[in-house]
Amino acid sequence: MDSLFENKYNVPLAARARPRNIDEVVGQKHLLGEKKPLRMFFQQKKFPSMILWGPPGVGKTTLAQIIAEIGEYDFHRLSAVESGVKEVRQILAQAEHKRLSGEKTLLFIDEIHRFNKNQQDALLHAVERGIITLIGATTENPSFEVNAALLSRCQIYKLNELNFDDINELINNVLKNDILLSKIKINISNEVREYLFHLSGGDARSVLNAIDVVANLFIGQNQSLDFDKIEDTIEDNSELHLLELTITDDMVENAIQQRTAKYDKKGESHYDTISAFIKSLRGSDPDAAILWLAKMLDAGEDPKFIARRMVIFASEDIGNADPLAIVVAVNIFKAVEIIGLPEASLNLAQGVTYLATAPKSNASYLAILEAKSDIEKGADMTVPLHLRNAPTSYMKKEGYGKNYKYPHDFNQHFVKDNYFPDNFEEKVYYQPAELGREKQIKEKLISIWRERYEK
Secondary structure, eight states: OOOHIIIIITSOHHHHTOOSSGGGOOSOHHHHSTTOHHHHHHHHTOOOOEEEEOOTTSSHHHHHHHHHHHTTEEEEEEETTTOOHHHHHHHHHHHHHHHTTTOEEEEEEETGGGSOHHHHHHHHHHHHHTSSEEEEEESSOHHHHSOHHHHTTSEEEEOOOOOHHHHHHHHHHHHHHOTTGGGSEEEEOHHHHHHHHHHHTTOHHHHHHHHHHHHHHHHHHOTTOOHHHHHHHHHTTOOOOSOEEEEOHHHHHHHHHHHHTTOOTTSHHHHHHHHHHHHHHHTTOHHHHHHHHHHHHHTTOOHHHHHHHHHHHIIIIIGGGSTHHHHHHHHHHHHHHHHOTTTHHHHHHHHHHHHHHSOOOOHHHHHHHHHHHHHHTTOOOOOOGGGSOOOSHHHHHTTTTTTOOOGGGSGGGOOOOOOSOTTOOOOOOOOOOSSHHHHHHHHHHHHHSHHHHHO
């Protein structure tokens, strides 16, 4: 028979500390608070199929497991990275058989955004007929990554990043209640907790893993303690007074480094690396950008995540300085979807070198930011009568569309007119750069709207 130590202590802290009910879950008050949607489902013990969207380590898997327990479901878990249609169909067949005897099945799919369209389509019939209750977990916006047919059959709930107070509560809970850590006097100052929160990026799993590594290293290095004594002491339900551990910044940093090595696509290095990648593109350095791309691919980063950021970059940092950039970026994204790794790395490399060497302009980005700012400040956006649509005779009688000048009726297909809202002073939002195609655009705009540009 396995000992208590073998049964309990070899289990990682993150697993030992997993909440058993929703009252033990930290954060997500917008979903689990009084009269909030998930709280209501738990009270009724009836759950719809749903997509849980949020960053790593905020409780998506935990919620699925608690739902399975409270709802008395037969629980099945798949990873979209490791599973395919075959595994899905096997579970659906089992679920349909069990349904005949009144049993319910919950299928939890981690990283459901990694399923392609055919794999997602395989779930539609079973979800619609209630053969399974589906819970999909994703770190990516489901509007982009989950097909519309499946989304329409599921509720979408956004889980928020854990804040410092949430992480602090989590730490206090494990130090007090964990079967091993509660037997050791562990001191973690507020400053160290803040540092741990910063390094983890609000990922509860990362926090618990770091504490677990520090505690295990400490116990292993302590010559005055053997595992038999730990087991005997816990069976006697007494406290270990011979161990006291004060966790420092260095211990935390070393622990996280041991777990994440050089890159953790779910941790801080994920965001640091994509930041370095984008800044290299912006800085017109294709060599550095290629290096960061290679690092991300080697670490197992989702190539669609990289391609999506490139599409954003094409508009934010290149814009009309090279209008072809957005065309290239979108086509690179499509190629990545169609081809997949490892060959898609060639598509990404082509896109990276094109975007890095293209002329740069953030004029479109700045223009929309300033226009949004004016809207938020309460600018009067009343549409002038001459710009309004007049589909009925009554609207024409009221002056809708009256005196509108149709540009194609004029020389050069242009005529000066007011296209701004009523009582709104003309303003330059878009200021093209002096590079690439935008240089020509700027010359044209100044020639036709000279008064506006001279203000």
